[in-house]
Amino acid sequence: MERFYSAPTDLSPEIILSPEENIFKITGRSSPEDVRTLYYPVIDWLKDFIKETIKENPYQYSASKPVIVRFEFTYFNSSSAKFINDILLEIKRLNSAGINVIIEWVHDEEDIDLMEAGEDIAILTEMEFKFISKKG
Secondary structure, X not given: OOOEXXXXXXXXXXXXXXXXXXXXXXXXXXXXXXXXXXXXXXXXXXXXXXXXXXXXXXXXXXXXXXXXEEEEEEEEOHHHHHHHHHHHHHHHHHHHOOOOEEEEEEEEOOOHHHHHHHHHHHHHHOOOEEEEEEOO
16 A cells, blocks of 8 residues: 655644554644645545455554554644544554554643643543653
C-alpha cells in the first residue's frame, strides 16, 4: 500500500501513514479552515489499509510488532477533535480483529489541557493510550 503524506502548514499538522516503516503519526497544529479536506483522505486511506491488514496482514503485525499510532499535537480545535475521534474509531477495528495497536499521545509536560483532551478521547473511543510527556 502506498504511503500517505500531508505536509504541515501553519494551520494543519504533518501526517505520515507508512505501513512499510510502521509509521503512523499526526504531528503539529490542527486548526485547518476546511477540516474535511484535510482528514477525509486520511480516513479513506485508513479504511483501505485496515481492510487489507485484516484480510492479509501483509506487514506481519503481531504482539511483538504492533501498529504504533502517534499523535503529537501542539493544538487542535473542536472540528479536528471530531476527526481525531473518527480516525481512532477506524484504527480500533484493527484491535477488534486481533491486531495489536499502540496509541501514543505525546504532549508537552506543561500542557495539561492537551493531556486531558487525550484522556477524554481515550475514554470516548474506549481505547488504551500510552501518554508520553515531553519537555517543551
